[in-house]
Amino acid sequence: MWVKIQPSLKIGTFLLLFLFTSEEACAESVIKSVQLIIHPRNEVERGTNVSLICQAEVSHGLGSHPNYKYNFYKDFQPLYTDQTSSTDHLYSIPDARMAHSGKYKCAVVIEEQNKESNVKDLTVKGLQTPVLTMDKLKLREGDDVTANCTAEGEIGSLTFSFSNGFEEIYTANTESHRVEQKLRLTKGTVKIFCYYSIKLHSTIKHSDNSNVISLDIQELEINPNIKVNPSAYVTEGDLITISCSVDTTYQRNSDLKISLIHGHTMVSVDMTKTDYKVSLKANDSGEYECISRLGDVYKSSAMNITVKELFSMPVLSFHPAEVFEGERFTISCQIKSFASEKIRRDDIRYSIFQDKIPVINGSRYSGTAGKASNGKYICVAEAKEIIKESRRELFEAKVLVSKPEISVDGPVIVNESFWIHCHSDNGSLPIIYSLKRNNVTLNRTKVSDIHEKARFLAMISTPSDISSYMCEAENNGQVSRKMSERLHVTVIVPVGKPLLMVIPVPGNIEEGSDVTLICNIPKGSPPISFRFYGGSGTEIYRTTVQMVVNNKESVWSERPPDVADQDSLGSTNEGDVEYTEVVHPQIVDPTQIPLKKGTDTVYSELQTTQGAIEHVNHQGLLEYAELNHDLPEPVD
Structure with missing residues (x-):
């Protein structure tokens, strides 16, 4: 930006303009590069003084003095921040330790500009050897000793471990350079040392082992002695005495406790004063253990006792x-x-x-x-x-089977198979069910599950056959045999082939005369639906018959209209329809009805809507009678 100064301006105006140009020059500063230098080198020994130098190369306007903000990072986490007008800055790591190892970088910020250096690795080699100390060197079994492991000057997250030879006995994590711990050691001579480790990224570095301290731990002579009188081999009912004793020196110690244990059961809590007398059973055989305790020190002695049965379990x-x-x-x-x-x-x-x-x-x-x-x-x-x-x-006494009930599954239709069920409400399982017809056994089945049912497949040829079925149940031979009632259920008889008759017979029908059509079926369970169709196959009438134990005919008659009617209705030749139902007390044999033409195929001449005469094959019309099973009625 260019600023022109007029000579006539006052001093105050001149100063204001000068400050403005300085800010503008600062805004034009450019960070060209940032470099991180590790001194004296990238890999040093423990205890070396390390310097991290962040250098910035910046171009800026003449006469400007920008401020530099320096950010230092370790392992990509913020480490240190400072602000100065210098083009370089120093971060010191005195007496470097392995924990200082890592990936370092720095960044320089001027106003909204931020530029980072490359990442450099710093490796500090070597962990110092820790020092182990103990608060006492002479111990008795059960005593505690306080151990200190120190790595003076070490920093970071450290893991200290105490070991007895190859056995690690204690481990602790800490941010301190020192760990103190009370240890409980076993009897005999032990050799204790410590070491520590530090985790750097994915690797773990271990220090050398500390000095070794040998401790001689005096054993407590409190081993108990177990005795059984008269013998460790006894018979149920025999009285035996079990005694536990410890050396008299420690028996006078009031802190000494002696217990008798059998398996996981403490039989006697205090054996220091009295013996344990008992009459054992066979299931009391096994190991009996005397356990003595002084403080946290335990000693034990055991003996097997065998108890013979006086008599076996009844x-x-x-x-x-x-x-x-x-x-x-x-x-x-x-x-x-x-x-x-x-x-x-x-x-x-x-x-x-x-x-x-x-x-x-x-x-x-x-x-x-x-x-x-x-x-x-x-x-x-x-x-x-x-x-x-x-x-x-x-x-639990078994229950004799009760009288079975016989039933069917679904509708019973003549000449079609159906399932017969047989079930007794009471009776211990298993139960054998038999299906009988006229006292002849047709099939048998055994039911062994409370949720299982006995069922048999059957078929009848006439409705009267249904009552010939019975079922028998037994669960204790002939003694328990029970017979059901006869089977009584609704039987559906499929409709027979219909026969269509014409009155008067074909050949005697004259134009204008009444014509009666009779549809007859030899059998079928009501209700039955009849349908009449004209010569063109169009339905002209339908009806449903509800009658029952009788033959049924559906009759349809037609007569031509009067001349006056024809005049009023136009040129139509379609006749009025009259329907009649004829009920016969007995089945009528259609073959006995005299027909003028002694042929199986009956023809009649019906008047169509076009006025022409059409020959109708009544043998074909026989197929239009239908059976309706919606409301079945029994037919014998």
Whole structure:
């Protein structure tokens, strides 16, 4: 921007114009390049003083003095910021450590301009060796020792570890250069040292091991001694004594505790004063352990004790295994073996319980099966104060099958297959169902699931055949056989082939005379729909017959209109329609109706709307009668 100064301007005006041009010159500063220099070099040893120098090459207007903002970054995270008028800036890292290793860069900002240097790696090699100290060197088993591991002057996120030989015993993460920890060490001689590690990006650097400190830990002589009297091999009911003892020197120590443990059960809490006396059972066999404790130090001694059965666990049994209501049954209780050197068989006493209520004091019980006898039974055997129970067994009397019900699935149509179902509301499974027709067994099936149904495929040729079906159910042989009622359901008879008759017979019909059409079917379950069609195939009349156990004819008659009617209606030749229904108490054989022409095909001359005479094949019209099954009625 160019500014022209007039000589007549006052001093104040001149100064204002000068300041304006200075700001404009500053705005025209350009950062050409930024460079980061690591001194003395990019890879140094631990303890070296490192300098990061950020240099900027900037072009600016004459006489301007721009401010430079310097930003330093480590691993792409902000590290340090400062503002100065100098074209270079220094960031110092005195006594560099491995934690200072990383990727560095700097950036220079002038107003809205920001330019960065290239990224440079700084590598600081070497971790110092830590120093291990202990607060005491002589220990007794169970004592704590305080250990200190120090890496003086080390910085960053450090992980300190304490080891006993190859066994690592403690690890801690810290931002400090020192870790203090109480350690609990085992007996004997141990050699403790420490080391630390630091994570740099994806790698972990380990220091050398510290000095090693040897500790001699005195063992506590509190090992317990376990004894069993009279023997570790006993029979149920025998009284034994188990004792746990420790050296008398430590027995007088009030802090000493001794416990007796069998499996996961603490049998006795305090064995320092009294022995443990008990009469064991066979399931008490196993390892018994004396555990002594002084502070946090535990010692143990164990012994196996074998307990022989005085008698075996009693077994409960039912005879017979399956019993129906009303039948007799017997429950027995017995043992398989006993220690003959200790007891006689007669020394064993038995009891039988039903749902925890005594049934009989003895080994045998008889009763009649029924709801009162149903329940869970156990038997108890006892000798020399040893009591054993049998497994709990469920006894439930079976229920005789009830009279079955017979039914069908879906409509029953003559000469079409259908399913017959047979089901009893009561009766213990499995149940055998039989389908019978006129007392002859047609098929049998076994039902073993409460949700399963017995069903049989059947077919009838006449409606009266339906009542010949019955079903039988049994679940205990001939004793339980029950017969259903006869099957009574609605049977649908398909419509027979219709026959069309014309009155008067073809050949005797004169123009202007009445004509009656009769549609006859030999069989079919009502309601039945009849439809009449003209010679052109057009429907001219329909009706539905609801009559039942009778033959049905649908009659349609036609007569020509009067002359006066023809005049009033124009030149039409279409006649009036009259419909008549004729009911016969018995089936009429259409072959017995006399026809003038003794042929199977009957023709009649009907007047069409064009006035022409048309021959109609009535044999073809027979196919238009329809069967309506919407409201079926029974037909025998």
